[in-house]
Amino acid sequence: MSVNCSGPPPEAAEAVASVGRRARNPQGQGSRLRAELVAAADDILARTGDIEGLSLRAVAREVGIATPSIYLHFPDKRALVRAVLEARFQQLSAVVQAAISQQPDPVGKLRAGTLAYCQFATDHPHAYRVLFGRVPVAVSRDDSASSHVTAAPPQPPAAGADAFGLLVEGVQRCMDTGAVPAADPARVALNVWTALHGLLSLRSSIPQFPWPPLTQQVDDVLRGLVGLRHNPAPEQE
Amino acid sequence: MSVNCSGPPPEAAEAVASVGRRARNPQGQGSRLRAELVAAADDILARTGDIEGLSLRAVAREVGIATPSIYLHFPDKRALVRAVLEARFQQLSAVVQAAISQQPDPVGKLRAGTLAYCQFATDHPHAYRVLFGRVPVAVSRDDSASSHVTAAPPQPPAAGADAFGLLVEGVQRCMDTGAVPAADPARVALNVWTALHGLLSLRSSIPQFPWPPLTQQVDDVLRGLVGLRHNPAPEQE
DNA sequence: TGTACATCAGTGAACGCGCGTTCACTGATGTAC
DNA sequence: TGTACATCAGTGAACGCGCGTTCACTGATGTAC
Numbered sequence: 001m002s003v004n005c006s007g008p009p010p011e012a013a014e015a016v017a018s019v020g021r022r023a024r025n026p027q028g029q030g031s032r033l034r035a036e037l038v039a040a041a042d043d044i045l046a047r048t049g050d051i052e053g054l055s056l057r058a059v060a061r062e063v064g065i066a067t068p069s070i071y072l073h074f075p076d077k078r079a080l081v082r083a084v085l086e087a088r089f090q091q092l093s094a095v096v097q098a099a100i101s102q103q104p105d106p107v108g109k110l111r112a113g114t115l116a117y118c119q120f121a122t123d124h125p126h127a128y129r130v131l132f133g134r135v136p137v138a139v140s141r142d143d144s145a146s147s148h149v150t151a152a153p154p155q156p157p158a159a160g161a162d163a164f165g166l167l168v169e170g171v172q173r174c175m176d177t178g179a180v181p182a183a184d185p186a187r188v189a190l191n192v193w194t195a196l197h198g199l200l201s202l203r204s205s206i207p208q209f210p211w212p213p214l215t216q217q218v219d220d221v222l223r224g225l226v227g228l229r230h231n232p233a234p235e236q237e
Numbered sequence: 238m239s240v241n242c243s244g245p246p247p248e249a250a251e252a253v254a255s256v257g258r259r260a261r262n263p264q265g266q267g268s269r270l271r272a273e274l275v276a277a278a279d280d281i282l283a284r285t286g287d288i289e290g291l292s293l294r295a296v297a298r299e300v301g302i303a304t305p306s307i308y309l310h311f312p313d314k315r316a317l318v319r320a321v322l323e324a325r326f327q328q329l330s331a332v333v334q335a336a337i338s339q340q341p342d343p344v345g346k347l348r349a350g351t352l353a354y355c356q357f358a359t360d361h362p363h364a365y366r367v368l369f370g371r372v373p374v375a376v377s378r379d380d381s382a383s384s385h386v387t388a389a390p391p392q393p394p395a396a397g398a399d400a401f402g403l404l405v406e407g408v409q410r411c412m413d414t415g416a417v418p419a420a421d422p423a424r425v426a427l428n429v430w431t432a433l434h435g436l437l438s439l440r441s442s443i444p445q446f447p448w449p450p451l452t453q454q455v456d457d458v459l460r461g462l463v464g465l466r467h468n469p470a471p472e473q474e
Numbered sequence: 475t476g477t478a479c480a481t482c483a484g485t486g487a488a489c490g491c492g493c494g495t496t497c498a499c500t501g502a503t504g505t506a507c
Numbered sequence: 508t509g510t511a512c513a514t515c516a517g518t519g520a521a522c523g524c525g526c527g528t529t530c531a532c533t534g535a536t537g538t539a540c
Contacts, residue, residue: 198435224461
């Protein structure tokens with residue numbers, strides 16, 4: 001296993017985290033390993049943020065199995081990465097939905113949803129980067145010598161589109177109630193999303209910058225780009 | 238200079254771009270190779286956007302020398318990467334300064350500067366990603382087995398800080414002339430920068446998204462976050 | 475004008491590493507008779 | 508109740524690859540005498 005976690009955790013030690021051979025799953029439960037593999041790969045990506053640098057061997061080490069065992073559950077490396085991305089997108093979506101559902105009015109929903117999105121990115125900066133920080137490799141230059149440059153990674157576009165749809169809907173509702181000046185909700189939502197993405201990714205790229213409180217920036221964005229005047233609890237965060 | 242000047246300069250062509258052995262530099266001119274190395278590394282990064290994936294062997298191949306020759310000019314890989322980043326930061330800074338200097342009034346300067354910044358990022362998306370898209374690898378977990386995960390790459394913070402200083406100054410001047418509501422210029426500039434970064438990096442990360450024209454988004458940002466009412470040539474771009 | 479020598483700009487082979495993937499295999503567990 | 512067999516969840520060794528870096532070297536060019 002890769003990360004020698006100084007103190008061995010007493011119970012989970014032999015299953016997941018220790019150096020010795022892990023206990024084999026009972027018959028019919030082989031797919032348990034699949035979940036462990038996804039969790040381990042996700043763990044590594046959450047630590048490194050480097051999707052290209054993820055290696056099957058590191059995943060196998062983390063789980064405590066031989067590397068070829070991964071091929072019992074995934075046809076290749078891309079399939080494992082895809083599974084990790086799907087799980088993370090679902091988590092992000094669930095977190096945002098939960099935050100929205102706890103607020104009664106459209107303005108509260110919009111603000112809670114954006115803050116939840118930002119909280120996810122702040123809590124899991126590397127995971128967020130893995131989800132949204134990808135530049136599809138372009139030219140490839142028909143140069144077979146450098147063809148080991150992998151193509152664009154699998155992107156579950158549906159989940160991302162769904163999340164964006166939520167934002168458009170939230171903006172629309174605010175406009176419907178008159179809480180916010182009427183405009184093209186898709187255009188406004190796009191501006192908000194890109195602005196949030198920018199402050200989130202720069203915060204994690206340049207942590208040494210003297211960043212102001214996150215909620216201040218988020219509220220500046222909502223006020224400037226949506227027209228939200230409602231800024232509850234100004235001393236918050 | 239680092240940035241590939243599209244048309245191959247007639248004489249340098251065989252020295253840089255071909256497969257055969259390149260002509261050796263005359264004595265006293267050994268540092269020419271240094272420039273070629275930086276240009277080749279920059280070229281590769283502009284194609285891949287992947288700073289971790291850059292290999293000295295690929296750079297040597299591109300230039301047409303043996304890999305160890307790189308060590309005549311750079312102590313290691315990090316030093317080469319640092320040189321590339323410095324050159325790109327300088328280019329970005331120069332482009333923005335030039336755009337600013339061509340406008341007479343503060344509002345025009347602010348808009349031209351931000352558009353130049355965006356144009357740079359759009360023209361060289363991978364280079365832009367290399368400059369600003371980095372997440373410093375966090376934990377490292379004192380695990381010698383995975384220590385091949387390189388530490389944070391060399392970042393010339395001065396150049397970035399200078400560019401941001403320009404933006405703060407531009408916003409301040411607009412406020413001074415009353416073209417824009419008075420506020421904390423550093424706070425406003427930070428909001429603008431992060432918003433621009435967000436729309437730029439998402440545009441290059443998710444090119445399949447139905448993006449609106451760049452200038453529309455930039456003007457939305459300047460209007461919403463700075464209060465710029467001046468939107469010249471609305472049908473532009 | 476000739477020659478020994480220093481310097482400079484590189485080269486080629488090799489090191490030890492980690493990687494994705496393939497292959498033939500093992501050995502515990504369940505099942506049919 | 509015993510036994511042959513199938514299945515399932517893995518393993519260990521090996522493949523060919525690219526990587527950063529080190530090392531001893533080469534051979535053209537300049538310089539001192």
